[in-house]
Amino acid sequence: MSTAPTLVVEDLKTWFYTKAGVVKAVDGVSFRAEAGKIVGLVGESGSGKTVTGFSIIGLVDPPGRIEGGRILFKGRNLVGLTEEELRKLRGSRIAMIFQDPMMTLNPVLRIETQMVEAVRAHVDVSEAEARRRARDALGQVGIPSPEERLKAYPHQFSGGMRQRVAIAIALINKPDLIIADEPTTALDVTIQAQILFEVQKLCRQTGTALIWITHDLSVVASLADEVCVMYAGKIVEQGTVDDVLDRPAHPYTHGLMCSVPSANRRGAPLRQIPGVMPSLLDLPSGCSFRPRCSRADGACLEPPPMAPVGPGRLARCFHPLHGEGV
Amino acid sequence: MTVFIIRRVMQSILVLFVMSLLVFVGVYAIGNPVEIFVAADADQAERARVIAALGLDKPLWEQYLLFIRNAVMGDLGKSFVFNQPALGLILQRMPATLELAFTAMVIALALGIPLGMYAGFRPQSRIAKAIMAGSILGFSLPTFWVGLMLIMVFAVELGWLPSTGRGATAEVFGIETSLATWDGLSHVLLPALNLALFKLSLVIRLTRAGMRENMLMDYVKFARAKGLTMRRVVFVHVLKNIMIPIVTVVGLELGSVIAFAVVTETVFAWPGMGKLIIDSINNLDRPVIVAYMLITVTMFIVINLVVDVLYSVLDPRVRLADMKG
Numbered sequence: 218m219s220t221a222p223t224l225v226v227e228d229l230k231t232w233f234y235t236k237a238g239v240v241k242a243v244d245g246v247s248f249r250a251e252a253g254k255i256v257g258l259v260g261e262s263g264s265g266k267t268v269t270g271f272s273i274i275g276l277v278d279p280p281g282r283i284e285g286g287r288i289l290f291k292g293r294n295l296v297g298l299t300e301e302e303l304r305k306l307r308g309s310r311i312a313m314i315f316q317d318p319m320m321t322l323n324p325v326l327r328i329e330t331q332m333v334e335a336v337r338a339h340v341d342v343s344e345a346e347a348r349r350r351a352r353d354a355l356g357q358v359g360i361p362s363p364e365e366r367l368k369a370y371p372h373q374f375s376g377g378m379r380q381r382v383a384i385a386i387a388l389i390n391k392p393d394l395i396i397a398d399e400p401t402t403a404l405d406v407t408i409q410a411q412i413l414f415e416v417q418k419l420c421r422q423t424g425t426a427l428i429w430i431t432h433d434l435s436v437v438a439s440l441a442d443e444v445c446v447m448y449a450g451k452i453v454e455q456g457t458v459d460d461v462l463d464r465p466a467h468p469y470t471h472g473l474m475c476s477v478p479s480a481n482r483r484g485a486p487l488r489q490i491p492g493v494m495p496s497l498l499d500l501p502s503g504c505s506f507r508p509r510c511s512r513a514d515g516a517c518l519e520p521p522p523m524a525p526v527g528p529g530r531l532a533r534c535f536h537p538l539h540g541e542g543v
Numbered sequence: 544m545t546v547f548i549i550r551r552v553m554q555s556i557l558v559l560f561v562m563s564l565l566v567f568v569g570v571y572a573i574g575n576p577v578e579i580f581v582a583a584d585a586d587q588a589e590r591a592r593v594i595a596a597l598g599l600d601k602p603l604w605e606q607y608l609l610f611i612r613n614a615v616m617g618d619l620g621k622s623f624v625f626n627q628p629a630l631g632l633i634l635q636r637m638p639a640t641l642e643l644a645f646t647a648m649v650i651a652l653a654l655g656i657p658l659g660m661y662a663g664f665r666p667q668s669r670i671a672k673a674i675m676a677g678s679i680l681g682f683s684l685p686t687f688w689v690g691l692m693l694i695m696v697f698a699v700e701l702g703w704l705p706s707t708g709r710g711a712t713a714e715v716f717g718i719e720t721s722l723a724t725w726d727g728l729s730h731v732l733l734p735a736l737n738l739a740l741f742k743l744s745l746v747i748r749l750t751r752a753g754m755r756e757n758m759l760m761d762y763v764k765f766a767r768a769k770g771l772t773m774r775r776v777v778f779v780h781v782l783k784n785i786m787i788p789i790v791t792v793v794g795l796e797l798g799s800v801i802a803f804a805v806v807t808e809t810v811f812a813w814p815g816m817g818k819l820i821i822d823s824i825n826n827l828d829r830p831v832i833v834a835y836m837l838i839t840v841t842m843f844i845v846i847n848l849v850v851d852v853l854y855s856v857l858d859p860r861v862r863l864a865d866m867k868g
Contacts, residue, residue, distance in 0.1 A: 307770040321765040322765070324860060325784055325859060335770070338775075
C-alpha cells in the first residue's frame, strides 16, 4: 500500500446535464499523483481542469454528475461513496484551495472559528487543542503573530495573507492530497512567488501529493514535477515538466508555449493559437483541436487515442511534434 | 460608538420637533374640535367657556409654544374627550399593542426563517413551491378579510379560539401581559397570526433570496471542502450571512407593525393604541393624536438605533464610528 500512488484517476467522466444538452466537461481523464510530488493541470478556461478537481473531492454540484471512471485514493475508489463518507475525507485526507482568497473565507466568522471547525469536523479534540493546531498552522504558512491573528476577521487581512490562511486551513489536518485551484492567480507576482515557494517546501516536507490547477505555464514550470495539459475535457499531453514544456509533442501544447511572453523573443509579436476553444456542447468530430491545428489532416477526423511519444510521456495526437522545441 | 449615539439623539430631537409642528398644524387644518364637544343648543357664553377651558381661544402659534413648553417637562396635554393626560391614556393601552406586535413578529420570524431557508435550499421541490405560493397569498390578501376568515374558521366554525377582546392578564416583572395566562394566549393567537401574515411572507421571501444567493458563494464550497457537515454550513456559515438583511428589514417592519396594527385591532376588538388613535382622529382629540405620533416616531427612532447596533454585531465589517449617523 505504501508504494501505491496517493491518487490514481482512471477514465474520469464528469458530465453536466443542462437544458441545452449534455456538457462533457471532463471526458475520460486519467492521471496519477504521487506522495510528495506536484502535478500541474494546465488548460484554458473551460477545459475541465477545475471540474476535475471538484470531481476528486466530491463537490460536483447538480446538474453535474460523475458519469464513469474511477478515482482511486490510496487504493480506495471514491466514485460512488456516500456523501458522509466523502465528507470524512474532505478537509482531512483531501484538501482544496480555491482561486479567489477574497471569496473563500466567510466574511462574518473569525479566522479562529473557521480553523477550529475544520479540525473538529474530523478529530475529536478539545477547543483549546484545536485552537493550538490552528495557531501552529498559521505560523507554518508564515503569518506573523498567529496568536493575535486568530481573533481577526477575513477583511482585516490582505489578499496574500488570506490565501495563506486558506492554505493553513487546507494543511491543518495534514492531508495526503491537496488540490489547489489557481490559488495564486488573484495575487500579485511577488506574493505569488513566496506562496509557490512555501507550498512546494511544505509538500516536500510532509509528503503530501499536490495537484496544482492553473492556466499559467510559468507557474507550472517553476513548481510542478509532472504536467497534464487539458483541452476540451480531455488530457491531450502528459509527462514530466521538462519534457512537456521544453519539447512539446502535441500541437496545442506547442501553441501554448509559443504564446507565453519571454525575454528571448523581445519585440516580436506573440504567436497566438488561431480560433477559440470550441463549445463543449458542439465539439468538432474527431480531434477537438482539429479546427485550430496547422498539422490536421484527414486522419484527425477520427478521435486520436492517448499514445506514447517518448519515455514516460503520452500525447493525444496522430501527428505529434518530435522535439522541435519552442 | 458614544459619539454615534449622541449624534443620533440630537437628530432625533430635531425630527420630533418638526413632526409635532406638522401634526399640530395638520389637525388644526382638519376642523374645529369645538363643534364636536359643544352641544348644538349651547349659548354663546357656554361656547366661550369650553373654548377657554380647552385652551383654543389663543392663536395657534401661542397654543404650540405652550404645548412645547409643557412637552419639555413631560406633559403632552390632556385629552379633550377623556380629560385625562394624553400620554397616560396611550401608555395605558400600549402594552396590549406591544404584546400583539411582538407576538406577531415572533410568529413571522419563527416560521418565516425556517420556511424561507428550506425554500432556498431545495428550490425545485414541491414543498418549496407550495411555500412560495403561500407567501404570495400572504402578501396579497387584505388584512381585514384574513382576520374575518380566521374568526369565522377558528372561532365560529371550529370554536377553538375566542374571537375578540383581550383575555386574562397576569403580572410578569411588573408588566401586565396576557402572554402569561392560557386564556390570554388563546386570545392573542388569532389577532397575532393575522398581523403576522404579511411579515411572515416578507421574511420567507427575504430568507429564500439570501439562501439562494449565499449557497452559490465560494465560501460555501470552501466550507464544504473543509469537510463540514451540510448542517453546519447552512446553520452557521450561511445563516449568519443572511441574518444581515433580515435584521434590517424586520427592524424597520417592527415599527410599522406597532404603528399600523389598527386594522387588526379593529377587527378583533383588541384594546390597543390603534383603536384609541382611530377614535381620537374621529373626535379631533388633538392632544392624543400629537402624543400618539410623538410616541410612534420615538419608537421608530429607537428601533432604528437598535438595528444599527445589531448590524455591527452581525457584520464585523461594519463599524459604527465610521457611519455617518
